[in-house]
Amino acid sequence: MGIKLSNVSFAYYVPKSKKKPIRFTLKDVSLNIDSQDEFIGLVGHTGSGKSTLVQLLNVLNLPTSGELDIFGNVIKAKTKVKLKPIRKTVGLVFQFPEYQIFEETVLKDIMFGPKNFGVKDAEKVAREAAEIMGITDLLDRRPFNLSGGQMRKVAIAGILASNPDVLILDEPTAGLDPLAKSEFLDFLKTVNEEYHKSIIIITHDMDVVSKYLKRVLVLKQGELMFDGSKDDLFRNEEIIRDCNLDYPEIVKVLKKLKTKLDVKLDEYQYNVDDAFKEVERVIGTNK
């Protein structure tokens, strides 16, 4: 079970005449995503096909070639499968999801998704989702008077309420203030750890990658360049340079310390405590 892509390519526009070259947005992508416990970051330069890939996982786009297997539903270029159940199992939160809000009250808008997917107790699950997102006080408000961050929370609650098995978020922290951002990521972490849901997020922020994520996918011009743990990624200087990626701040600081002080130090630490321990260890040995 889970999601499996085998040699999936995708082009937004396929020219009618066969002579013209097809401009692929995704080229030959193969990867596996487990149905549980994954916490994946999708990184890459702008225009590398990240958003296209997640829309493919939500079957909003169908692959131009290759095969896509989502929880046992095999999807090829011209298969006719009921897409709605697949969309229920894989929830996608768009970049700037506040634009999809349209109902009169926040509660109704959160209920919209579950109702479409035929969830019986739509209001109950909507209230639960609102509680998880911490927006119970907004439920009776009109959604259009909310602030950007609040709107985003409403939109995410709308997806959570449908209770998908895999949750995909397209740049969920863009435009959120630092506190809201770390709160939100902490929340995702709890969802991942307590409810064992697989989560995929698109991000540009290497600090987010280093602090929260388990596995990283790197896309470059539609090709999957890297698929592995964040530690392997940051130790692979070639990939970091080729794909215009950056190091997390902690790694940068430790790298500077290492070169300036010329000490033996493992600079690949991903949170403040580990970094502190490592520095302490080095100082201890140098005394």
Place this chain on the structure above:
Amino acid sequence: MNGNMILGQYYNANSWIHRLDPRTKLISLFVLMITVFIITNIYILAITLGLIFILIMSSKVPITKFLKSIKIMAALLIFTMLFQVLFNTQGKILATYSFDMKLINIAIIMGLLIIYFLIGKITKKFRMLQFLIIAVLAMYLQTIALPTQSLFTYQINIYDEGLFTALKVLLRIINLIMLSSLLTLTTKPTDLSNGLESLFKPLKHIGLNTSIFAMMISIALRFIPTLINEANRILKAQASRGVDFKEGKLDDKIKQIVSLLIPMFIIAYRRAEDLANAMEARGYIPGAERTSINLLKYHVSDVLVFVVTIIALGASIASTILL
């Protein structure tokens, strides 16, 4: 979204028609359309079509682009011709066809229609041709003797005037389509709106400010692709929330359309507000005199085109009076 969304049908090339002042092209088009309407002689209409073809050749726009715009109007052309041929009863009778509608004919027509729709499930190509073949076949089967009782018989007479007028109408419409395509294919939409603005400037004396209208039109045109992109995004966002625009009951569908419309309205309003602020920040004052980076200027070629156009108009008037 597919990257093939083109607004207007401007074809980029460098010919003397492309370089003409848009005002010249607009006025000439207007005068030449009147000319085409004045001409009643079928041979002169054919000659006009030939002259227009020479213009098309010199415009460096591939002829297929023009044929495409005729293709869009093909249904209209065929129906006007059919009506002329069938219902014009002037002149001599050229031919008479008698038809006999029988029960079996009705059954055959039903069968053919079913086949037509079944083919439509498989392929979407040559639908017009398929339909015409079926129509001709249905008519032909009524002329041969088939078993079963006759329901009613009818006759179709073809008159020479009818054929003539049909041909004349056909030529006239093709002339008009070619002329107007020549304008839209060789002139950028922005140039067109600039030209119109400049042509209607005298309306200022009766209190109409054309520059505002021109600005409104060009902004509206500019934002069509942007809004289509936004609509696609909203469609996808709602689809991932379980909206299915293909299936579902009527009241569900209305609800689903609302889920697209309301966000679109909000986006349009928000964009309008941002654009208004950005324009004011850059010193746009509605109704104030504005200068343009591309000044419209008449050249020698423009004067020549005007002269030729007037000659064409004169010639057409002379031809109708003399012939």
